[in-house]
Amino acid sequence: MAKYSNKKCRFVILISGRGSNMQKLVETCNNENWSADISAVISNNPKATGLDWAKEKGLNSISLDSSYYSSRDEFDRDLSIEIDKYSPDYILLAGFMRILSYSFVKKYYGKLINIHPSLLPAFPGLNTHSNAIKSGVRIHGCTVHFVSPELDSGPIIAQGYTNVFSYDDVKTLSERVLKVEHKVLPSVARWLTLSEIMLDEQDKVMILNNHNGLFYL
Template sequence: MTKHSNKKSRFVILISGRGSNMQKIVETCKNENWSADISAVISNNPRASGLDWAKDNNINSISLDSSSYSDRDKFDSDLSSEIDKYSPDYILLAGFMRILGHSFVKKYYGKLINIHPSLLPAFPGLNTHSNAIASGVRIHGCTVHFVSPELDSGPIIAQGYTNVFTHDTVKTLAERVLMVEHKVLPSVAHWLTLGEVTLNNDNKAIILNDHNGLFYL
């Protein structure tokens, strides 16, 4: 059901680099006056420029250097401890370049949202743009989905797409897909604040109020 409470939705956003998707969410949230609180931005890369941007915008910014952890479960545990300080309704993976363990994902299942730079189930994992060009597809894009223990296979909430042209390089295609991401992820985040995204008993994502889960650039 659509949420009618005055309670603000609390988000924690995970990044690994400049966090352009994170920035777009924060800016759109402010400009459109969402009932939401971006409680913290956390990065596994202490040199991520997105942390500085978050700090400059008065958002709690935390770094956990994943390269200093020899134990993957320990990193996940410490990350979970940081997240839990903010009691978020949702955790958004916005360019978070680290695979999270099964226990972590199961703990937050239904709250953990990722954006992946391909039209899943096509091209899971890395090198999506080069794989798209090499395969000869004419359409490419991004997918926002609930995170499941299986990599890049959770229930799909929304997708955005763009054409692939014969003259495209990995760089030009990546830039255009990023523009699509900047439309899709903030839209999904807004739907979440309205209580208009849910999982049914078959673990399929349901979007209420007839929102269109497909975007084109």
Template sequence: MKKIVILISGRGSNMEAIIRSLKAEDWPAEIAAVISNTEKAAGLATAENAGIATEVVSRGEFSSRQSYDTMLSEAIDRYAPDLVVLAGFMRILTAEFVRHYEGRIINIHPSLLPAFTGLHTHERAIEAGVRLHGATVHFVTPELDAGPIIAQAVVPVLPDDTEASLAARVLEQEHRLYPRVVRWFVEGKVRFDAGRVRLDDAINTPAEFILTGDFS
């Protein structure tokens, strides 16, 4: 049974999607804990209602990013996770923290990476006039939004799209894509190997999902 720790900063809608999928399907995994950097994160109540342990490691209590990440890592490691899932965790993590979890920490970003790293991705996609947009699940590395890509979900950018309408359509795909990738990982169908993504050749995906790793 694999253990998962999820990090959130807000509502945690991707966390909710993972919880729903895990409960509805027979995953060889459990969510050991949900940890937030703020006690105001609404997702903490959601996790508690699902019977999942929660913790808050508040940034305000620490004098530096390094000291904060050390304490955050200690909190995570108490649960001995096989996978750390960033689900709207709004902090830039130190290189030391990321290297500690190399190959077992993933994130979802609301764009088709490497396009539109950082914030305000939907607004920037519309301004750039792209025809396709989406979401990307990737392994986390020290460089922001630059880790090896596992899978992407694609949506069209419509002529009358606003930032809100495009964001809603991308989020719907995030809620489908992220739980699927997490399940692949705990089932051993996705792994990190010498800086590359290795995928089981038995993986099947909907047409709007793109797998970008190397099939083994």
């Protein structure tokens, strides 16, 4: 059974662009009065419009320009320093378009959670929507998973899916999948605030209280 306490669950959210998943998560957290604290929003892109939105909402907004760093390890070191200032329970990658170093992932393993725009293990990496259309699949969607050192391969927490129609192009499909993402990520984040997601020693995800980790739009 989940253990409940008065302690708020602390999140740091990483973004690279407009941060629509971050925005939906923050709005849902506020509207539903979660026992959570969005401690900071950090972007590797100083021009990310999501940072402006976060600032307007009074959130700590930090920019670390990844183009200034000569190596991934150097950037990840400074990113880790910023993250550790907030002692988060979880770090949510919401459209964070960087591959993280092995040492970074190992340091935060079990706390790092990513949302990926495909039904993993199908279509890891980039261009997921065009790849889905080219492959002829009938369903497509998103996956929320714990981050592991191997790209887009960590233990899966939840997935959301939608139909792929014959008339779909990348734009229409991506817009529909984004609506699914806006359902799945806030749901997972809320379960985290309630201590209803567990990762055991065998890296198996357990979701308590009979939550269904599959969503459809």
